Amino acid sequence: MGIFMLKFGEGVLGRDITAIVNVVLGKGETIDTVFTNALTRVPTPILANLRDNLIVKPLTLVVPRNTLNSDIQCNLLHGPIQYGVAKAVVDLDLDGDLKLIVTVSVPDVPYTTLNKRKLFQYYYGATRLAISRALNDYPSKEKIKREKYRALHPLVGFRDIRLERPPYLQVALDVPSMENVEYVLESLPPSDRIIVEAGTPLIKKYGIEVVERIREIYDGFIVADLKTLDTGRVEVRMAFESTANAVVLSGTAPRETILKGIHECERCGIMSYLDTINVRDPFGLYNSLELKPDVLLLHRAIDEEEKVPMKEYRDVKRREKLLLGIAGGVTLENIEKLKNRYHIIVVGRGITKSRDPGRVARAIVNKLGDDIDQYRLYLEEDEDVPIR
Ligand SMILES: O=C([C@H](O)CO)[C@H](O)[C@H](O)COP(=O)(O)O
Numbered sequence: 001m002g003i004f005m006l007k008f009g010e011g012v013l014g015r016d017i018t019a020i021v022n023v024v025l026g027k028g029e030t031i032d033t034v035f036t037n038a039l040t041r042v043p044t045p046i047l048a049n050l051r052d053n054l055i056v057k058p059l060t061l062v063v064p065r066n067t068l069n070s071d072i073q074c075n076l077l078h079g080p081i082q083y084g085v086a087k088a089v090v091d092l093d094l095d096g097d098l099k100l101i102v103t104v105s106v107p108d109v110p111y112t113t114l115n116k117r118k119l120f121q122y123y124y125g126a127t128r129l130a131i132s133r134a135l136n137d138y139p140s141k142e143k144i145k146r147e148k149y150r151a152l153h154p155l156v157g158f159r160d161i162r163l164e165r166p167p168y169l170q171v172a173l174d175v176p177s178m179e180n181v182e183y184v185l186e187s188l189p190p191s192d193r194i195i196v197e198a199g200t201p202l203i204k205k206y207g208i209e210v211v212e213r214i215r216e217i218y219d220g221f222i223v224a225d226l227k228t229l230d231t232g233r234v235e236v237r238m239a240f241e242s243t244a245n246a247v248v249l250s251g252t253a254p255r256e257t258i259l260k261g262i263h264e265c266e267r268c269g270i271m272s273y274l275d276t277i278n279v280r281d282p283f284g285l286y287n288s289l290e291l292k293p294d295v296l297l298l299h300r301a302i303d304e305e306e307k308v309p310m311k312e313y314r315d316v317k318r319r320e321k322l323l324l325g326i327a328g329g330v331t332l333e334n335i336e337k338l339k340n341r342y343h344i345i346v347v348g349r350g351i352t353k354s355r356d357p358g359r360v361a362r363a364i365v366n367k368l369g370d371d372i373d374q375y376r377l378y379l380e381e382d383e384d385v386p387i388r
Pocket residue numbers: 172173174199200201225300301302327328329330346347348349350
């Protein structure tokens with residue numbers, strides 16, 4: 001059996017025009033077949049050359065990713081793009097037995113904005129990057145794991161947060177006035193440590209659509225505090241359809257409702273909270289469930305706060321997988337004590353009723369630890385890939 005090797009890599013560079021380059025490289029029957037089939041296809045991709053009659057080794061196919069709609073695009077492909085790819089392959093001084101298939105985006109730009117030098121540079125750099133990454137099996141599983149909560153896709157503009165970097169501040173919006181909600185949301189600092197809660201009274205007043213109204217102003221992780229007591233599936237669905245990232249189910253609901261609600265959250269790919277207002281043994285309830293919620297919320301009701309002290313679970317240890325939340329009368333003053341014991345600290349009136357909600361929220365967030373973007377450089381680094 002001959003030598004077999006197949007590797008894949010991507011390089012994307014440039015801001016005004018983006019060079020997107022994907023590479024498949026390898027040795028053996030598989031790549032030989034793909035290579036030969038591609039060459040006999042119509043329209044035929046081009047063999048990278050430095051000039052006419054001088055193809056590069058290892059043999060490299062340049063394949064446009066998009067349809068070429070104009071002569072300008074054809075010239076770009078056959079000109080600076082092809083030259084950029086060819087020069088990168090030659091400069092990397094690769095094993096001559098390899099074969100490379102390089103797919104390239106071909107920009108559709110007006111002739112006047114054409115800058116061949118810039119295009120060459122972008123495609124040359126992106127190709128080097130893609131090949132080096134392929135040869136180094138970049139990115140590693142660890143890199144992807146590390147980056148998955150930091151990555152911000154440029155065409156999406158928001159991150160999908162899964163509460164993987166606790167502790168978090170959950171700002172509970174119970175104030176039943178949209179004007180007040182807007183005021184609080186607009187004052188919140190942008191932070192990956194903040195969760196916004198559409199509070200139960202707010203949802204009762206405006207309906208579940210209030211989640212979408214909140215999102216228009218603060219597009220982060222939003223919890224719909226439905227405290228569901230019946231029809232677990234239906235309520236989770238409603239919250240999901242209004243773009244909630246998590247739903248709160250009541251721990252006093254029938255077991256079936258809790259389980260159906262958690263199951264529906266899992267089906268929809270959103271998170272489930274189990275609220276424990278009026279539940280005597282929250283951990284006993286948690287342990288008894290066949291399906292576990294993502295968050296167990298230890299909660300003292302507002303109505304009982306004059307009689308009942310704030311819930312204190314001194315022996316609470318952070319458990320693997322389960323996120324523990326605390327709610328009911330939390331203020332800026334308690335944060336220091338709570339932040340090492342709980343993953344999610346819910347603060348309602350402590351923020352919404354303060355004279356300066358933004359200042360209080362910022363002060364709490366500062367106590368929780370650094371932000372995801374705080375030490376991030378503008379440029380991405382492949383710390384584990386030597387570019388040859
Ligand atoms: O969930 C809550 C309560 O049941 C009303 O819906 C509150 O959001 C929660 O108790 C936090 O509020 P504060 O006690 O004002 O911090």
